[in-house]
Amino acid sequence: MNPLHSKSEVTDQSISRYRLTLEQTLLLKATLLDGRAALTAWEEWRSRVDIEILDAASYALLPQLYQNLLTHQVKDPHMGRLKGVYRRSWYATRLQLNSTQAALTALSKAGIEAIVLGDAALHYYDCNRPIVSSYLLVGQDQLGLTFETLTCNGWVAPVPAPEAFSLQLQDQQQNKLYVQTHLFWGTSQEEIDQAVWHHAIVPPSRQEDFRLPGFLPNPTDQLLDICIRTFFKTSILSIQGIADAYLLIQIAGDEIEWHCLVTQAQQYGLILPLRNLLIVLQRLLQPPVPAWVVPALKRLPTTSQELLTYQLLAEDWLLRVRLTLLLNRQPIERQWLRLRYAPFPGRSTLKRLLVSRKSIIQ
DSSP states (O other): OOOSSOHHHHHHTHHHHTTOOHHHHHHHHHHHOOHHHHHHHHHHHHHHSOTTSOOHHHHTTHHHHHHHHHHTTOOOTTHHHHHHHHHHHHHHHHHHHHHHHHHHHHHHHTTOOOEEEHHHHHHTTOTTSOOSOEEEEOOGGGHHHHHHHHHHTTOBOOOOOTTOOEEEEEOTTOOEEEEESOSSOOSSHHHHHHHHHHTOBOOOTTOTTOOOSSBBOOHHHHHHHHHHHHHTSOGGGHHHHHHHHHHHHHHHGGGOOHHHHHHHHHHTTOHHHHHHHHHHHHHHTOOOOOTTHHHHHHHSOOOHHHHHHHHHHTTOHHHHHHHHHHHHHHHHHHHHHHHHHSOOTTHHHHHHHOOOHHHHHO
């Protein structure tokens, strides 16, 4: 491995990669913490921002913030505004859940099993978490049947290619649904897919009023999936991903198999997404993560490909140039070898002109 940056430099960039401002940090604490810590963060955040003008990432947390403040019996003029945001979010989330439920019911009738991913899966652990779009996981051999079933039930999508791994659909109400056939990628793809399905769980009964007819990834797989989605998405989604990871650890932490999680991160080449997000969580929110996990992840070697991906996402312009040269080097070398050894007119004259540096010095 020949990384362009040291491990310590990569680790030191953990928080900056997620582009958290002080206001976003305070909002996370006010939304997720309990007691005096939450109230202090709320008061400082409120004094620093105009609640009517927020970035998209912060605005997405307002429904969860409202519920946390309500739990702490906060009396504040802004509570009316937050309540309005919460009610609009609740209504939009309910429409998205109804749409997802209709899709899952249609798939179930067709004999297609599905695992609920993303926003809808996290909704089982925190019913105040807004749902923007829904993701489903189906078997690779059922993707074609999934397309036929959903399009026959009113969903619209481009016809998938024979080698496709995903679908992007939309219903008549403009609700989006993404269907994929792999949760994690690796060299032993069939074994990875089998493990994900083998360890999938029946949704917990924390919400008595709503249940989707599908499965959920187990908390270990779900935490790694959150880290991946947060790591490879834009900064707008970073703050929500941090909140999702924290809530999952808080609620289902006892069910997370930490040794398995670290092993999976190494096996799938996903050490950086997991390590960096856990570092951010430790520095900001101190979730109940076993003390050995982050040091163990720091000791694991990361591949050059993973480091390249990280630095590209961190917008390292010099790295982009180097990677472009690296990707084009082999074709250039092949052309040079053909030019070097293949006969062509004027070759003898060219050889006399290309005098080595050593002979010039002599």
